Amino acid sequence: MSQVSLSPFPFRPSPPFPAFKDVSSDRQGLIQGLTEPLGMVYAPLMQAYGTAIVAGVSAGQGGKEIQGTPVFDMVEQAIAAVGSIQISVIFVPPYAVLDAALEAMAAGIRHLILITEGVPPLDMVHLLRRSEATETLVVGPSCPGIIVPGKILLGTHPPDLYAPGSIGLVSRSGSLTYEVAQELTQGGFGQSIAVSIGGDRIPGSSFQQWLQILEEDDQTEAIVLVGEIGGESEEMAARYIAEAIDKPVVAYVAGRTTPKGQLIGHAGAIISARMAGMGADVGTMTSKVTAFKRAKIPLAKSPSEIPLLLKRVMKA
């Protein structure tokens, strides 16, 4: 087995991230599934935060208005009516997410935030083949999206727990991200960007991809990575940080006391992980702690310890 074939699949370079932060420009956002329950709840919250959500799309509902936002049957109709759209936040039901994302990409949208939970993994494989070909950044599914505190909200983060600042926060959890954000805010560390890539097995973007974005982002001085047991994302991220990230990083991983029965591993998956050189215990807390230790990344014991570790690494 050559080492070459085992290296992570090379991600296409993502579009330059600062686009999200440049809220003063003409960047416009769309909600696909605006008439869905969550779409109706969160669209006004995003707009209230200052995000330019200019249209909604729900097939068969075109012509309606939801709290002042016009609804169209298709993305291309929305663009024809409101002008160029750069970002779509997707709330459609799980089996409609693939089609919605393909439709958005066909209409030229290159930033997709998938909020919906329960997207079948093979739909994500299909979606990612297309997003890589079109160089589209995909966040989610099953995630609260992105927040640039004080500027823009693309998803369901509770904005009152965040504050503007210089810490890049990347996570694969939902509410645990908010927990860490409010500890950071309480500890005097505002955030440059916070993103959750989602907890699904096939996420649209990886920790590595976001670490690279945060490394290149001028507003970000240090990075907090929040993980969970299960899967191999944290192990891969730890390796990547050691190789490619110069900014200080603090990590936190939840699940130390989670009962073992909760972790499911299949023969094939275990074999696959073991062959990737990550040991049979990949996904366990031991494996993740070892990976971060090997990469010399300080690991917080609790969310409230993160600001203390940040102070230490940012002084160094």
Added chain:
Amino acid sequence: MSQVSLSPFPFRPSPPFPAFKDVSSDRQGLIQGLTEPLGMVYAPLMQAYGTAIVAGVSAGQGGKEIQGTPVFDMVEQAIAAVGSIQISVIFVPPYAVLDAALEAMAAGIRHLILITEGVPPLDMVHLLRRSEATETLVVGPSCPGIIVPGKILLGTHPPDLYAPGSIGLVSRSGSLTYEVAQELTQGGFGQSIAVSIGGDRIPGSSFQQWLQILEEDDQTEAIVLVGEIGGESEEMAARYIAEAIDKPVVAYVAGRTTPKGQLIGHAGAIISARMAGMGADVGTMTSKVTAFKRAKIPLAKSPSEIPLLLKRVMKA
């Protein structure tokens, strides 16, 4: 119906064609399906003509040698053994052509000549989505391929009917191409390149694509286009020549006396053609003659008249 949606689908720019002609460089060719009956017949003919056919691929036959040419199970094994390969000539059975072409493209080959007849049209649609994404030039299926007289043979053209010169010959027939070539040769007009794009409904490359290549080719001074009744290729080509080709062109179309029953048109196909603004008689000789007349392209009444018309247009 807006005119925009009716315009021909934009072809991706093809790789620079001169690669084929530069036989002194390290361009290497491969035969996929070398152990097939036609592969075994034509590979030695190509080699005898000076074409660098360095390997063959036939799944399950790896390790053999066919008349001195090594056979591999996969394209990537061939490349590993003989070095970089730029061109593949494909002789595999019809239902295996798509897989062979995808395999070649996955191995980085960007020039494919499909000789096999009987490839299902939807396999070609699939193949072309991939060839456009990878900017691969596809010739065929169901065609004799390409000949650059005196230099390289990639397919099944009978080389003794061709001579080096400055006429670009593009056709969608097989033996009718040879007929025209020998008339040209007899009439003192050698050929810079001769290509048949194949007579299938979904060809890998179009007349337009090859007209563009010949227009840009320094060796080519004039172009001969050989068509047949049926389909709309000649009508599209005539339009394209009027718009984009500066070199002199002479056309010939066979089928003036072909019985009407031979031409098959389905409601949907006829509607589609009529909507594309080409009239209900698209595919008939009348439609094609009208198209060439409108584009001011002289039309030969017989293959033997082509050299006479060429003399006239090349003087002008």
Added chain:
Amino acid sequence: MDLLEYQAKDLFRQMGIPVLPSQQIAQPRDLKGLKIPYPVVLKSQVYKGGRGKVGGIKFVENTIDAVAAAQAIFRLPIMGAYPEVLLAETKYDADREFYLAIVLDTSTRRPLLLGSQYGGVDVEAKLEHMQQVIVDQEFSLFYARRLAIKMGLTGELLEAVSAIIAKMYSLFVQQDLNLIEINPLAIGADGHLMALDGKVVIDDAALGRHADLAALVATTPQPVENPREVYSEQLKRVQLNGHIGVLCNGAGLTMATLDLIQSAKGKSACFVDLGGEYRHPCPPSTLQERLEQGLDLILQDKSVRVILINLLGSIISNPQVAEVIASYLSRRNRNWRLPPMVVRLVGDRLEEASALLAQANVPVVPSLDDAIAKCVILAQAKSA
């Protein structure tokens, strides 16, 4: 290869495209065992279009009328074709009639979705309403929505029609179709959709990988595109109305040869195309066999006075071609006198080939124009 309406509807039903309850009627008395309630529509099952305008579709209210109508339809040719079977179908009251189709578009080299709110028999008259969508990447439902929106649909109808288009596309790809058409797609007063008539054309090249479709078409008589074609193995002779029998390799060269014969004031009796060289598998021996079969087919046509053989760039060498012809002639000439023959060959080792055929008194002429001129003179000489 075309399917009959009832076969197309079987595929629709399997895919979940709504069709009416129906029953095949092989003879008028089958109507006595009809399981669907009256009123019923009886439809001639033929491959040709336009049956409605000439009486191939009848509405009936009871068994007596139905039997009489069926007898009439079985006796009614539609553009020359008689039905082997009728389709009895529940009558449906359409509020509106749409047109939907998927074809392969040869210029974009992609599947093309077609749709109009003005379907039914008038679809060609209202072509300006026809909308189209190219499926440039892998299909997804949004392509269907794009067509439905271009058709001017909104709300529930937009979603329902999109869903039908998606199912048509699944059939199109799964079964390797050249055409799938629903015309009309009826919109009931309640907003429900119903495929009232359907057309499906299977791609011949792909039939070998669809055992189910191959079995289906094997059970029904296929339309003969040209009744004057005669087949031998895979070769066919196409009948014309002159005296020169033409044997060529390749469709383009065959067409050009026929054109040139007419230009030279000759008349072709028939032609056989030996085909291109790309058929798989095609070892050299096969071409020699096909050449002999082709000669057999042409000699079966008694109107042939001269035979023109025009073979260019074939897989076997010129001397080999000459040898096959010479040995064929020597075998056949023993029994009866064959018409004169002109063989047109070009390229390498022509002298060898000429020498072989000279023994059989057959001239080898390298110029196609000259070969045809010779044939025209020979044909005229024989008729004089």
Added chain:
Amino acid sequence: MDLLEYQAKDLFRQMGIPVLPSQQIAQPRDLKGLKIPYPVVLKSQVYKGGRGKVGGIKFVENTIDAVAAAQAIFRLPIMGAYPEVLLAETKYDADREFYLAIVLDTSTRRPLLLGSQYGGVDVEAKLEHMQQVIVDQEFSLFYARRLAIKMGLTGELLEAVSAIIAKMYSLFVQQDLNLIEINPLAIGADGHLMALDGKVVIDDAALGRHADLAALVATTPQPVENPREVYSEQLKRVQLNGHIGVLCNGAGLTMATLDLIQSAKGKSACFVDLGGEYRHPCPPSTLQERLEQGLDLILQDKSVRVILINLLGSIISNPQVAEVIASYLSRRNRNWRLPPMVVRLVGDRLEEASALLAQANVPVVPSLDDAIAKCVILAQAKSA
């Protein structure tokens, strides 16, 4: 969701992957009606692996031995699980045993083909021979050949194994599988291939669009991953062995909360995760219902001495959360005394929420560390 071996083999059979003639045995006396000839293999149908090593697979030569063996297997637990059914299968003499599998690879985010010439029970011991191929674009047969070649296969075996891999891939995609595994794939002395054992894991998220698979798994008892889980609607309570009942929203936050309780020397009795907010459809009312269901589940656990509610960034406002809890408590407190409760909330309108819960004597604590410290003290106080 796992399939049992015989269910996996039904899928294999439909796809044309070769499997042996077999029969399901629901009780030992079914063996008297066995339709396959002896010798036969009897196999325990359980979700756990390793059955062969503990006696869950037996070869038998006749009915008497078979009944006895079946009785033994039905009584034999495999890692704690008893079979509901056995599979009786023709005995097969394998010359060699290969391993083949397809999984979703989370790092490349693509399907991954796995294969080894060293399959059977020793596959994990010979991991150095395991080969892998990432399917980075749409699948085509060459990916299967690539794996077979990496496995070291040539000639006819290369083609035969590639064909099996292609069929496995079709199943993988058509049925939305997380895993398909054939181990061993037997190579007979005659070179024929046979899937002797199979494993199929269906993706739960996709089950809603596979009615056939959903029906299949509905007929068989599903393995309970953790026997100490209690379900109510879609919520489940996971049982631990302490005294603090934890109600959280989101898996990550739940895990973090449990970790922090242990760090603070506390012990969790159980937890209920109300889930993230992205489930579809999820109107605000649903979260309120789930909150009440979650409280019900926790109160059913009699070992709970303190309840910690930790809700962060939920779709409903803090005062709404407080209101649901307060009204729940007032309803339940009428009947019996509930354990003390600590509610952890942060963000907007916290005073309002605190005021609402103060009436019910429930403290609202914004710091998670403080809330946990309070719970630990309360739990200790109650035990003292």
